[in-house]
Amino acid sequence: MDVFVELFVEVNVVAKQKQPYVTMKGTKDxxxxxxxxxxxxxxxxxxxxxxxTASEKAESDGPLVSVHLKVGNRYLTxxxxxxxxxxxxxxxNLVVESIESNVMTKEEALEWKRKTEIVSVSxxxxxxxxLHVQGDLLLIGDVNPGGIVIAGGNIFILGALRGIAHAxxxxxxxxxxxxxxxxxxxxxxxxxxxxxPDYKTDERNEMECAYIDEHNQIVVDRLQLLAQxxxxxxxxxxxx
Amino acid sequence: xxxxxxxxxxxxxxxxxxxxxNVGTALAILGKRICLVDTDIGLRNLDVVMGLENRIIxxxxxxxxxxxxxxKALVKDKRFDDHLYLLPAAQTSDKSAVSPEQMKQLIDxxxxxxxYVLIDCPAGIEQGYRNAVxxxxxAIVVTTPEVSAVRDADRIIGLLENEEHIKPPRLIINxxxxxxxxxxxxxxxxxIVMHLSIDLLGVIADDENVIKSSNKGEPIVLDPNSKASIxxxxxxxxxxxxxxxxxxxxxxxxxxxxxxxxxxxxx
Numbered sequence: 486m487d488v489f490v491e492l493f494v495e496v497n498v499v500a501k502q503k504q505p506y507v508t509m510k511g512t513k514d515x516x517x518x519x520x521x522x523x524x525x526x527x528x529x530x531x532x533x534x535x536x537x538t539a540s541e542k543a544e545s546d547g548p549l550v551s552v553h554l555k556v557g558n559r560y561l562t563x564x565x566x567x568x569x570x571x572x573x574x575x576x577x578n579l580v581v582e583s584i585e586s587n588v589m590t591k592e593e594a595l596e597w598k599r600k601t602e603i604v605s606v607s608x609x610x611x612x613x614x615x616l617h618v619q620g621d622l623l624l625i626g627d628v629n630p631g632g633i634v635i636a637g638g639n640i641f642i643l644g645a646l647r648g649i650a651h652a653x654x655x656x657x658x659x660x661x662x663x664x665x666x667x668x669x670x671x672x673x674x675x676x677x678x679x680x681x682p683d684y685k686t687d688e689r690n691e692m693e694c695a696y697i698d699e700h701n702q703i704v705v706d707r708l709q710l711l712a713q714x715x716x717x718x719x720x721x722x723x724x725x
Numbered sequence: 726x727x728x729x730x731x732x733x734x735x736x737x738x739x740x741x742x743x744x745x746x747n748v749g750t751a752l753a754i755l756g757k758r759i760c761l762v763d764t765d766i767g768l769r770n771l772d773v774v775m776g777l778e779n780r781i782i783x784x785x786x787x788x789x790x791x792x793x794x795x796x797k798a799l800v801k802d803k804r805f806d807d808h809l810y811l812l813p814a815a816q817t818s819d820k821s822a823v824s825p826e827q828m829k830q831l832i833d834x835x836x837x838x839x840x841y842v843l844i845d846c847p848a849g850i851e852q853g854y855r856n857a858v859x860x861x862x863x864a865i866v867v868t869t870p871e872v873s874a875v876r877d878a879d880r881i882i883g884l885l886e887n888e889e890h891i892k893p894p895r896l897i898i899n900x901x902x903x904x905x906x907x908x909x910x911x912x913x914x915x916x917i918v919m920h921l922s923i924d925l926l927g928v929i930a931d932d933e934n935v936i937k938s939s940n941k942g943e944p945i946v947l948d949p950n951s952k953a954s955i956x957x958x959x960x961x962x963x964x965x966x967x968x969x970x971x972x973x974x975x976x977x978x979x980x981x982x983x984x985x986x987x988x989x990x991x992x
C-alpha cells in the first residue's frame with residue numbers, strides 16, 4: 486500500500502513538472518487554444534478534456550464563445566478535426582471557429598496550387614472544344630464560337646472571345662473575364678449568366694472586362710476599371 | 726512514297742467532292758501520279774463527278790474485305806494516260822464496313838505507287854470522318870462563305886489539330902460571290918481566314934460552269950478558260966510547293982477608258 490501511494494505521488498509530480506500540452510489564451514475574438522504538436526494525439530485529447538472541464542464551471546451560462554485552435558506542426562485528419570470540434574462543442578458555450586495548422590498534405594497543397602495559379606495556354610479554342618482549368622486562365626489565342634473556356638478563378642484572354650467563357654466555376658462571384666476583343670456568345674461568372682444582344686454591335690477595338698455588379702448582373706466595361714473594382718487582382722507577391 | 730491528303734469540311738454540300746475531283750485532275754495535268762479515294766461509303770459521288778461511274782467493277786469495301794486486290798479495284802481515267810486513278814466507294818454498304826486501321830493500311834499501300842493520294846471525306850464527324858482521316862498526312866478543309874459552314878470548318882480544324890499524324894490543315898474557300906462580298910452581304914476572305922487562323926490554300930469563285938461540268942462528268946479544270954479552273958490549277962501548284970499569288974476575285978474592267986486609267990495608276 487505504501488509503495489503504491491509513493492509511486493502515485495511520484496508520477497503526479499512528473500506530470501506537474503512538464504509543459505502543459507494545452508495552453509489557453511483569452512483574446513477579444515474569443516478563446517485561442519494552443520495545442521502542443523509533439524505529444525501524442527490521445528494525450529492531447531485527454532488533457533484538453535481535463536482543462537475544459539476545469540474551466541467549464543467558471544463560465545457555463547454566458548454567450549457562445551468562439552474558439553480558435555492552433556495545432557502547430559501537427560497534421561489533423563478530417564476525422565480528428567471533427568473529434569476536436571465535438572469535444573469542445575460539448576462544453577456548453579464553446580464553439581470551434583477555426584483550426585489552424587502549419588502542415589497540409591501534398592494533395593491539399595497541389596489542390597491549393599491548382600486553384601491559385603495562373604495557367605497560361607497558347608491555342609485557339611475552336612467550336613466543340615472545352616478548356617477547363619482550376620485556377621486563373623491566361624489564354625493566348627482566340628475562343629471561337631461554339632468553344633468554351635472554364636476557370637475556377639479569373640479568365641484573361643489575349644485574343645478574341647467569341648464563344649462562351651465561365652469564370653468562378655466553383656462559385657467565386659468576384660471572378661472577372663477580360664478579353665482583347667469581347668464578342669462572346671455567353672458570359673458566365675459563378676452562377677450568373679449573360680448573353681450577347683440579339684442585334685449586331687459595332688466592332689470596338691477596345692479591351693474589355695466582365696464582372697458581377699452590385700445588382701448581381703454581369704456587366705461589360707472598360708478594362709481599366711478593374712483596378713478599382715477588383716484590387717485583389719494585383720498579386721505582386723504570390724501567397725495566401 | 727507519296728503523300729495522302731484528306732479533303733474534309735464537316736458540313737455537307739460545300740464542295741468536298743468537286744474540290745477532290747478538280748484538284749486531283751489539276752495535279753494529274755501537272756504530271757503527277759494521283760489516286761483519288763472516295764470514302765463516302767453508301768453515298769458515293771466522286772465517280773459521277775469524274776464521269777467514271779460505268780467503269781466500276783470492284784470498290785473500296787471489296788478491297789478491304791479481301792475480295793480483290795487494290796490494283797483491280799482502281800479505275801483508270803483514260804484522259805490522263807497513266808496519271809489518274811480512282812478507288813470508288815461501295816454503294817451497298819455503310820460507313821461501318823471499314824475500320825480506321827483498315828483504311829490506314831489501304832492508304833499506306835496506295836502511297837507506295839502514287840505521288841498524291843487524295844481522300845474525299847464524307848460530311849460529319851463520325852465513323853466516316855475517322856476512316857478518312859486515319860491514313861492522311863495532310864488535310865485540306867473546304868468551306869463556303871456562310872456562317873454555318875465556317876462554324877463546322879472550325880470544329881473540324883479543332884479535331885484535325887488533335888490528330889498527331891496530320892500536318893496543320895490548310896483552307897480552301899469555295900463559292901465566293903464577289904458582288905455579295907462587296908456589298909457586305911457575305912463573309913469576306915480575310916474575315917474567314919482570321920477567324921479560322923489557318924493557312925489559305927486557295928479561293929474559288931462561284932461559277933455555274935462548275936455545276937455544268939460536274940453533271941457532264943468532266944472536271945472544270947479541263948476547261949482552261951474558266952476562272953474556277955484557274956483557281957483549282959493554282960491550288961494544285963500551291964500543293965506542289967510553288968508560291969502562286971491569289972487571283973483577284975473582281976472581273977477586270979475591259980474598255981479603253983479603264984486601260985488608260987490603269988496606265989496612269991488611277992483606280
